[in-house]
Amino acid sequence: MPKQRITKEMVVNAAFEIARESGMEQVMVKNIADKIGCSVQPIYSYCKNMDGLRQDVVEQINCFIREYVATHINKDDLFRSTGNSYIRLAQEEPHLFRIFILHQREGISSLNDLYQSETNPHMAEFIAEKLNISIKQAKRLHLNMLIYTIGIGTIFSVTTPGISTDEIYTQQEVAYEAFLRQALCSKE
Template identity: 50%
Template sequence: MPKQKITREMVIEAAFDIARREGMEKVIVKNIADKLGCSVQPIYSYCSNMEGLKAALTERTGTFMKEYLAAHIEKKDYFRSMGRAQLRFAREEPQLFQLYFLRRRSDIHSLQDLYSKESSREVAKFISDTLQLTMAQAEQLHLHMIIYTMGIASILATSCSHIPEEELMTQLETACDAFLAEMRRKNNE
């Protein structure tokens, strides 16, 4: 029987599957080799260091997450459904949520950096159009909700919480209403 050629993509997919099911701490060369049914040698040829593998896994997770969110949002209620989808992702894919969001980020130095890296102009435009806000106001509301949603999502991804979905949605709606009311109050001063 001919030997199977191990590719970089196979290594990344095996590592992704391990991270998704068992967490990043289980992503070690031996476990990847076991999953692929090969020796550790081919793994080392693609993973000379774990930092490179972590970067590839983070990129792969980001792609997976974007596909997941796109499949779970409602175009007619883009803003709110995005928050719901993010909470669902944290609950259903806690290991991947942790890998992507609870990692050290050297590219974030301000909340504006966070917003520009983790948001979509489409969402801000949708908010602006549907709530009759300026783009600046829409982006500010979106940032508030990203921060708030990520807080709840972090609780879900790290605590095996069984908080009912309707309770979570009520919290998101209450926060959104409060942020929006404060924004409008300031505009009227």
């Protein structure tokens, strides 16, 4: 029987699946080899260090999350449904959500930097138009909801047996209304 050729893609995919099932702390050479069904030798040939492999896994997770959110948003209620899709992600894929939220982000030294790196650059324009508010007010609302959704999503992803999604969505809506009122009352 010919030997199976192990590729870097197979290694990264196996590491992604391990992270998805058990968290990034379980992404280890032996676990990857077991998942693929090979010895550790081919894994070491692709992984000069685990940091590089983990970064490849984070990139795959980011792609997965972008696709996940895109398929779970309501085009008629883009802003709210985006936040709801992240909460749904936290429920359905808690390990991936935690990795996504907790991975190191370089070059972030302010909330504005975070906002610029984590959001669609056209979302503030969309929100401003939809709610008939200024771009500045829309950015403030969006940033507040981004921070809130990350926080409540993280809480949601680490609680057992788990807070109900209805409770989370209700709380998210309360926060949205409060942040919208704040944005509407703020001066340009």
